[in-house]
Amino acid sequence: MSDVAINTKREKKAQLGRYGKVGHVLNEMDDRLGVAKGGKTFMDKIFPDHWSFMLGEIALYSFVILMLTGIFLTLYYVPSQAVVLYKGSYLPLHGLHVTEAYASSINLTFAVRGGLLMRQMHHWACDIFVGSIVVHMCRVFFTGAFRKPRELNWSIGLTLLTLAIVNGFLGYSLPDDLVSGTGIRIAYSIILSIPVVGTHVAFWLFGGNFPGTVIISRFYILHVLIIPLVILGLVGGHLGLLVRQKHTQFKGEGRTEKNVVGSPMFPIFMAKTTGFLLLVGGVTALLGAFAQINPIWQFGPYDPEKISYAVQPDWYMGFLDGALRIFPAWSFHSFGYTIPLEVTIPAVVFPGIVFTLGYLWPTLERKYTKDNELHNLLDFPRDRPKRTAAGAGILSMLFMLFIASSTDVIANFMHISLNEVLLIMRVLVIISPFVGYIVTYYICKELQGVDGASQRKTPNIVTRTATGEYVAVAAPKNVNDQHVELEAVPVPNYVTSDEVVEATTSGVRTVER
Amino acid sequence: MSEHEHRTPVVFSTAHENDPHMQPAANNPDGMERRIALLFVVAFLLIVAFGYCYWVNAKAWTLGATMGGALFLLGVGLVAWGKYLMPKGPFVEERHDFASSDEEREAFAATIVERGGGVVKRRPVLGGLLGAGLGAFSIAALFPLLGSLGPRPKDTLDKTDWKAGDYLVDITGRRYNVNDMAIGSILTVFPEGKNDDPQAQNQDQVVLIRISDSDFTTQKGRENWGPSGYVAYSKLCTHLGCPVGLYEKKLQMLVCPCHQSMFDVRNGAIPNFGPAPRPLPQLPLKLDANGYILARDGFNQPVGPGYWERK
Numbered sequence: 001m002s003d004v005a006i007n008t009k010r011e012k013k014a015q016l017g018r019y020g021k022v023g024h025v026l027n028e029m030d031d032r033l034g035v036a037k038g039g040k041t042f043m044d045k046i047f048p049d050h051w052s053f054m055l056g057e058i059a060l061y062s063f064v065i066l067m068l069t070g071i072f073l074t075l076y077y078v079p080s081q082a083v084v085l086y087k088g089s090y091l092p093l094h095g096l097h098v099t100e101a102y103a104s105s106i107n108l109t110f111a112v113r114g115g116l117l118m119r120q121m122h123h124w125a126c127d128i129f130v131g132s133i134v135v136h137m138c139r140v141f142f143t144g145a146f147r148k149p150r151e152l153n154w155s156i157g158l159t160l161l162t163l164a165i166v167n168g169f170l171g172y173s174l175p176d177d178l179v180s181g182t183g184i185r186i187a188y189s190i191i192l193s194i195p196v197v198g199t200h201v202a203f204w205l206f207g208g209n210f211p212g213t214v215i216i217s218r219f220y221i222l223h224v225l226i227i228p229l230v231i232l233g234l235v236g237g238h239l240g241l242l243v244r245q246k247h248t249q250f251k252g253e254g255r256t257e258k259n260v261v262g263s264p265m266f267p268i269f270m271a272k273t274t275g276f277l278l279l280v281g282g283v284t285a286l287l288g289a290f291a292q293i294n295p296i297w298q299f300g301p302y303d304p305e306k307i308s309y310a311v312q313p314d315w316y317m318g319f320l321d322g323a324l325r326i327f328p329a330w331s332f333h334s335f336g337y338t339i340p341l342e343v344t345i346p347a348v349v350f351p352g353i354v355f356t357l358g359y360l361w362p363t364l365e366r367k368y369t370k371d372n373e374l375h376n377l378l379d380f381p382r383d384r385p386k387r388t389a390a391g392a393g394i395l396s397m398l399f400m401l402f403i404a405s406s407t408d409v410i411a412n413f414m415h416i417s418l419n420e421v422l423l424i425m426r427v428l429v430i431i432s433p434f435v436g437y438i439v440t441y442y443i444c445k446e447l448q449g450v451d452g453a454s455q456r457k458t459p460n461i462v463t464r465t466a467t468g469e470y471v472a473v474a475a476p477k478n479v480n481d482q483h484v485e486l487e488a489v490p491v492p493n494y495v496t497s498d499e500v501v502e503a504t505t506s507g508v509r510t511v512e513r
Numbered sequence: 514m515s516e517h518e519h520r521t522p523v524v525f526s527t528a529h530e531n532d533p534h535m536q537p538a539a540n541n542p543d544g545m546e547r548r549i550a551l552l553f554v555v556a557f558l559l560i561v562a563f564g565y566c567y568w569v570n571a572k573a574w575t576l577g578a579t580m581g582g583a584l585f586l587l588g589v590g591l592v593a594w595g596k597y598l599m600p601k602g603p604f605v606e607e608r609h610d611f612a613s614s615d616e617e618r619e620a621f622a623a624t625i626v627e628r629g630g631g632v633v634k635r636r637p638v639l640g641g642l643l644g645a646g647l648g649a650f651s652i653a654a655l656f657p658l659l660g661s662l663g664p665r666p667k668d669t670l671d672k673t674d675w676k677a678g679d680y681l682v683d684i685t686g687r688r689y690n691v692n693d694m695a696i697g698s699i700l701t702v703f704p705e706g707k708n709d710d711p712q713a714q715n716q717d718q719v720v721l722i723r724i725s726d727s728d729f730t731t732q733k734g735r736e737n738w739g740p741s742g743y744v745a746y747s748k749l750c751t752h753l754g755c756p757v758g759l760y761e762k763k764l765q766m767l768v769c770p771c772h773q774s775m776f777d778v779r780n781g782a783i784p785n786f787g788p789a790p791r792p793l794p795q796l797p798l799k800l801d802a803n804g805y806i807l808a809r810d811g812f813n814q815p816v817g818p819g820y821w822e823r824k
Contacts, residue, residue: 114573189817209670
């Protein structure tokens with residue numbers, strides 16, 4: 001039979017061998033690129049199953065959504081400050097002189113099908129992007145994942161956070177509405193406050209005194225091209241280092257400094273992570289559908305002499321705004337020069353210190369603890385009380401500053417005077433890092449002494465004896481609560497089965513014709 | 514086969530179907546499969562609904578609800594598939610040390626220091642000249658790069674367009690007569706002829722407030738600056754340059770909505786609350802023969818937020 005040339009599909013398939021067309025393509029690729037070995041290793045890469053490892057994924061996927069929705073927005077947005085007479089579909093603005101940037105933002109919101117949804121998704125995805133980076137960094141910080149050999153990746157991550165915040169601000173500014181325009185004005189004044197070079201930097205950036213005519217188009221190219229490219233490159237580096245250095249993992253049975261336990265890239269992690277991309281996209285779309293964000297048509301166009309009341313910036317700018325609100329009016333003026341300390345310190349020096357401390361932390365901790373070992377096993381936060389307490393202290397302070405960005409709203413809402421709110425916030429911002437440190441430190445110490453902390457409690461069964469005595473006995477653990485894990489094994493390449501397979505040389509069934 | 518002889522033989526692991534590692538994590542895989550299938554079916558229907566909503570140009574929220582719902586359900590289903598129906602493991606892979614052998618380290622360091630450094634050390638003059646050339650280039654390149662970006666500040670920030678004799682006009686260009694404003698009213702004004710210029714709208718904006726019906730002196734030395742109770746201050750907050758747009762009539766305060774600095778209108782706009790460090794500069798006013806309000810003089814100090822060169 002075999003010597004008869006039968007040109008059937010089955011015959012052709014048999015010629016391709018056990019792995020069929022896919023195998024053929026893989027072989028061809030390996031001939032040219034040598035991908036088989038690396039590809040196999042990559043498919044076998046193990047991802048730890050702990051939930052806290054998905055936080056970085058949220059950041060990655062919200063960035064994907066930012067790029068997709070952002071591309072949509074660029075098709076309709078016009079980055080120009082040229083003044084036009086608005087005559088689009090949103091009637092309340094009819095007859096107003098607005099910039100093309102504002103007019104096109106309104107237009108893409110109302111006249112383009114799906115435009116409002118895309119704009120709101122873009123804005124929500126940005127808030128989620130920055131938020132998930134912060135939470136992801138908290139995980140990395142509190143579990144000590146930044147220690148040697150991963151200091152470089154910590155620095156890349158911190159740079160990504162900075163760029164995300166900056167690009168968020170730039171994008172927020174592009175519609176040129178009243179609220180964002182005021183934000184640009186404040187940013188301009190902050191740059192002015194930098195000693196010696198401030199005015200020059202501000203004039204370079206804005207092409208002259210505020211508002212000028214170029215800032216929207218310059219912000220635009222930074223926002224849609226330059227900064228996203230840098231972010232994209234750094235994300236590549238971040239993930240590249242992650243693959244090269246492999247994941248950290250929590251301590252546990254079978255988990256050592258020399259291995260990684262979890263699920264392989266293909267297909268388990270791939271399924272979960274693709275699902276997660278869809279989930280993040282779904283949540284963003286639902287937020288875009290049901291939660292209004294940044295209604296620029298209600299704010300109106302930017303006008304240098306107009307202002308809105310009780311407006312807070314996007315959440316990630318809150319700590320800066322809060323610092324600017326509560327810092328005392330200390331201006332330094334001498335020798336014919338001015339240093340506006342009331343701006344320079346809260347808006348330039350303070351964030352500078354926080355971020356520098358962030359960059360230096362791995363080095364400082366290495367020096368201070370004299371620990372120069374490689375670490376692949378994570379700390380439980382309670383086991384490193386000083387680090388955990390320090391992190392909690394800094395976060396408490398930043399959180400209080402964030403609250404301070406709403407002093408006017410708090411005063412209105414609670415019917416207390418603005419003076420009192422300001423005073424209270426000043427006190428809270430100063431004492432919060434110390435309180436945060438001390439409380440966290442002692443909570444950590446307490447948790448260290450609790451056996452089985454973080455595990456679910458078992459109920460006590462209380463019985464009364466005949467003599468009236470009460471006896472409490474711990475109930476046996478619920479079957480579902482008992483964590484039984486198998487010993488981890490390498491990912492198998494072949495899965496054998498007892499089913500009888502027809503024995504033919506090619507492994508393909510033959511059919512009598 | 515001889516060409517393959519040098520390769521290390523690779524042992525691939527196998528697992529039996531019944532190996533507990535290969536079992537799904539779900540207690541009832543068939544039930545889980547049905548549930549996931551249901552999610553996927555609903556997601557499919559939602560995507561169809563999305564297409565329909567887009568086609569008929571339905572309200573924006575329907576687009577988001579159908580698309581978001583579909584993505585969400587697909588995501589839940591796919592995560593559940595991976596988590597409950599695929600082999601539960603756990604699986605392990607070994608880590609390998611990054612550090613190379615001592616010989617390799619030695620060789621690498623020697624390459625950089627000896628071979629590379631030797632080249633430079635042997636020709637120190639060339640190295641220095643090349644460094645000087647590239648350094649000079651990077652500095653020289655900054656001049657056109659930065660210089661073209663924007664003009665030098667010079668005294669731009671110190672000055673406004675206000676000068677003696679400028680009529681106060683609102684944004685439409687209308688002049689104001691002494692009888693035009695009631696006591697307690699407020700208006701944003703610009704120097705006449707500049708009311709349409711965005712640059713001037715920012716730098717020259719002034720609040721005109723009538724606080725009484727007789728001449729008003731806000732501070733010593735400003736005796737004739739407030740004819741018929743009209744006083745005028747720069748509207749740029751001295752903190753960060755927001756327009757000081759709120760007038761608290763009861764307290765006679767100008768309030769900046771950005772960071773809540775408050776300026777005492779009756780007392781030279783001295784800040785008595787908030788982060789603003791300086792009073793709002795006051796614009797001296799006078800009346801012409803017909804009672805129209807005009808500037809007696811320009812500002813006697815820079816307006817707006819602080820900066821290094823501010824005198």
